[in-house]
Amino acid sequence: MCATEGEMHSARGCRVYKYRNWSVSFSKSRMPCYTVTVATGSQWFAGTDDYIYLTLVGTEGCSERTLLDKPLYNDFERGAVDSYDITVGENIGDIVLIKIEKKKYWVHDDWYCKYITVKTPSGDYIEFPCFRWLVDDKEVILRDGRARLPQDDKTRVAKQHRRKELETRQKTFRWKEWHPGFPMSIDAKAHKELPRDIQFDSEKGVDFILNYSKAIENLYVNQFMHMFQSSWGDFSDFERIFMRIKNTISEYVMQHWKEDFMFGYQFLNGCNPVMIQKCTQIPKKFPVTHEMVADCLERDLTLEEELKAGNLYIADYEIMEDITANATDPCTPQYLAAPICLLYKNSQNKILPIAIQLSQSPGEDSPIYLPSDDQHDWLLAKIWVRSSDFHVHQTVTHLLRTHLISEVFGIAMFRQLSAVHPAYKLLLPHIRFTIAINTKAREQLICENGLFDKANGTGGGGHVQLVQKAMKTFTYKSLCFPESIKARGMESQEELPYYYYRDDGNKVWEAIKSFVTDMINIYYASDETVQEDEEIQAFVKDVCSFGMQDFDYCEFPKSVQTREQLVEYLTVVIFTASAQHAAINFGQYDWCSWIPNAPPTMRNPPPTKKGQTDMKLIVESLPDRGRSCWHLGAVWALSQFQENELFLGMYPDEHFIEKPVKKALETFREKLTEVSKLIKNRNEGKKLPYYYLSPDRIPNSVAV
Template sequence: MVTYSVTVATGTTSYSGTNNYIYITLIGEKGESEKTKLDKWLQNDLERGSVDEYEVKSPRDLGSIRWLRLEKVRFLVEDDWFCRYAMVRTPSGETLHFPCYRWLSEDDVIHMREGPAKRPTDDKSPAFLTHRMKELDERQKLYRWKLWKPGVTKCIDAESEDNLHPDVKFDEYRRSDFEHALHVALGELFLKKFVNLFGSSWDSLKSFQRIFWRVKNNIGNYVMKHWKEDWFFGYQFKNGCNPCIIEKCSKIPENFPVTNDMVCKSLGGSTLEEQIQKGNIYIVDFKVLDGVPANVIKGVQQYVAAPICLLYQDPKNRLLPIAIQLHQIPGAENPIFLPSDPENVWLLAKIWVRSSDFQVHQVVYHLCGTHLLAEVFCICTLRQLPSVHPIFKLLTPHTRYTLEINTRARNDLLGKNGVIIRVVASGGRGMDVIAQKAFEMFSYSALCLPDNLKQRGLEGLKDYYYQEDGLQLWFAINKYVKGIAGLYYKTDQEVCEDSELQAWIQDLLQEGFQELPGFGMPEAFHTREELYKFLTMVIFTCSAQHAALNNGQYDWCCWIPNSPCTMRQPPLTSKDDISVEQLMETLPDMSQSSVQMAFTWHLGRKLPNKILLGCFDEEYFTEEGAKKVIAEFREELKDIEKRIEKRNEGLPLGYEYLKPSNIENSVSI
């Protein structure tokens, strides 16, 4: 009889342990061990966070251990179990590591392979190849595609989070935190009394403080003090919660007839053409909102505009608005507003731009540009890459909780009775139209930060910290990807020959992006560099890009006049002066303001027990080479953190969203 020592680690989150029966069998090239129940006499085995050791007997030496089989058998009541990993110490003293990180529910049986990553070409044994195919077949039955809305990416086929497999659901701590957070936002922030005051306008801008002061926020305080100032209006396009829409203006659009006489005073006596040639003129164009049907909230019509705004980078590197047009087609009732116009008129024109930016940020860049893309990458990874594949091991930490957060969002935030349709001007049908337009204007190159910034001509935009920090992170992630993937793909030919990798990109194109044939993604991977760039884009989108677009929502939106979720009166049609009362009747009412404040706090708050970029509590890679690359990646992220902190020390308002300590590994909120 041969004895093997087996160590089994149970998950650390609530309800990870089990009182059901768990059996283990070692399967080697020379046979199987005895089926052994993991149960020590008079001890509570397999409890939350436990690491238990057992002896497994075999009538003979098993040779190379191929699989470790775990079986769960119900005892009295169903009691799921989460296995982190198992380790086997052979009679010869060799230690084998078997990553798992899976839930066993009902009468589950799973086969775990040893830790080293394997491409399909690395597995010569028919048994291993059959195991890979069987695992993918099971996953493809669990994770099915569904069309959510025409013209956008597909999503997971699940009506609610209850339909998801336990492996991709929130752990108990995350679930409890998420479900109570919005209640806290409305209750603890004392907003409930305002939520029920639908249609009641605030009596002055100062009156917004009645809800604003419920949660103190340093950036929010700064916004409240400076939101009317032109330089701060321009600053937000660089380092606010939507730094993705601004572009260099090389030519004034034909539908935006700004003349030199209109803006020469704002340009310090210089001409518009001179400043365009110097690269100091920038533009934000909300044409994606043109023709979007506005929401009707409780029978009251709301309004959406599609403005164009011209900005000038002055000698102090401030970005100043110099002209605003509220609709795409010029005309007598669509004047170009200027800083020289009456104070309230110019202020309201800027507020219209900020409200349009709210719509575009939430739907185009945040929802479509991170959440929906991350979901597609997640589904493809689960469907086409077995757990032993190196790219599965690389990507799976960046898909954590994405399926559940998106499934919840489709029901609770974006559904027929969701928050968006209750308070946002573009909610309902408008959101669908914007999402379809968003994916029409998206492209693969636009998802790659260096290409995106070059296309928008932003090399000369000063104090653009999103660009500065984002590029550092992009190249750090790219180096990390090259380090990991380079361990397994030594030549371009090896990339071409990886059938599972090629199936992954095909599933992405043919299913996930089925509605978007012109997206421009590669149809296959032909070179290592092509693969590295694509994987960098995936990880960057799921981590840093989402952090840049998500984490500042409350900071910039808690002072409601700065980023109104809706506008209750039509856009201005003349430059005639307006009263404070007219301004207040246009801004969100008490109810809408309160809900905006609550849900932006809920989505942008710092999460408990989040897993930061570069931190992997689930150890999928066991090879020393991969561990070294991961350690180097972490050190580089620490260096980036230090550089950002040093830069921020000298700023009146530091840019914090792309500090690695604020970036979660995945889209999970």
């Protein structure tokens, strides 16, 4: 590693360095001295009692391997900042690398190093961001904090370090197929098998079994667990447990969930605001006629005229067709449906349901339910739509399209981007703990006989089928927020003024895109610079060819040719992990804790005839007491922010040191603050405020 090598001898207060066939002596007082400052992390167990050695590597040579130790002082305590003087016997040139080594003192004691700064003899300060764990007898080599593209490295030492770093990472971060047809995931069976740098600081914080159990206890619903398979008596039974755990929105949902306006509103601003789309043609499989819905139309137009005027919308759960219902408990059959719902924008711009079919095949045993039907028939039809929406939300919108795809981006990043690459520094905060939470979920939550099977109608394998099915229509462009809105015909604010998910999402997307544009323009002088960046090209290709298994229909790019394409790609990664996940995750307790509004399973099959439904049948169709309790624990736990959560724009780990980057970061924060203010002002006085895409409530990464 050193550019020169020598042997040290001491004699009468002098140090003599032998190099080749000559030697030179220095008085100790004249030897160049570097002051090294080392910062230890403040998280639990960040400090260490192990030996820490440091070597300075310069263009002309290197320092001795120096033990960092202050006698009678406990170094490297949690949160500590320690300084040491390192003298060298000859000019080592400009510092290009520093090597840190940790050696066992008594037993291996992991250490988290935040950063190291070096003050040179000339008084200059060089920053070396680290922000990683040293485990066992680990060696870490750091470069200074300036971000560099691969083509910027000209020296043999820098190129060699970069190549070895990626070779090591590619052996550590390996792809593995969890299920056929899934996006690839990390090759680790359990959280403890993950590289230390991507593990949670405290594994207890993400123990799903422990967290769900605590949630059930804290929600005061554990008293019902002993009656696991028994039914509730009526809706007042739900209310008795709910009144202990309500919040502002969930209480409003409980009070209004039966009303058509609340049912329609959730398609726009509930947990799963991605199913609704403009209806341009009534599907043949859903033979709704004008006569059926004439009473619902307010503009003296026919159904066909309303269609042409752009006042009809549709939510089609075709993906649910033929998904296997949970059969893990033979004593309690569970059922699924694949409904279609026609929605109407009335003269007050409210979205209302006007027709529901509970299967994909019309016929005598698949009637079309209408608001004019018996109130119990209509209510049960809406409950079935809400249950199907819950399944698609949890498995496709949430699991696949935020958790699993963010893991793909994260693994490819670690495998293909050096720590000094600007895209690595940019993306790292946005994949924080994502691989860890997904690994923990595969270990406890969505595994065979996991917690998901306890309460969900798609447990026992149906959720796997759903992901496999959804992957066949999952495209890269569907992750581009404005394009995903446009593809559903939902882009016009004039036509649909109360679609806050769209409006707030566009603002956050533009703020992120503007920030990424600023960053790309700092490091890429031209489109040719993008094309010549072998690491960014390898990153994009790894995502498509390995992460997405090169599926033809996914249409993920295998390369990026322009700065504009790179900006869009990195914006997709950041937006998906931050804003999109926040929009569809943190409202789960608000919208799903009132169980009749989001049943995780149904215990009776979808009705096939009208006029046979009463309140008793509805209650008996809803989840039993035990599954209701598990469901409440789940949506509560999943809706909580991580301890010490970092929100969009918060980057306490300073991986970048360049002034233009810090200016871009400040501009980004200012734009996010402005968006938060606009959302806060709009929400003033609203009974149903929409705040899931307020930047001050958007965590940086998928971590829960």
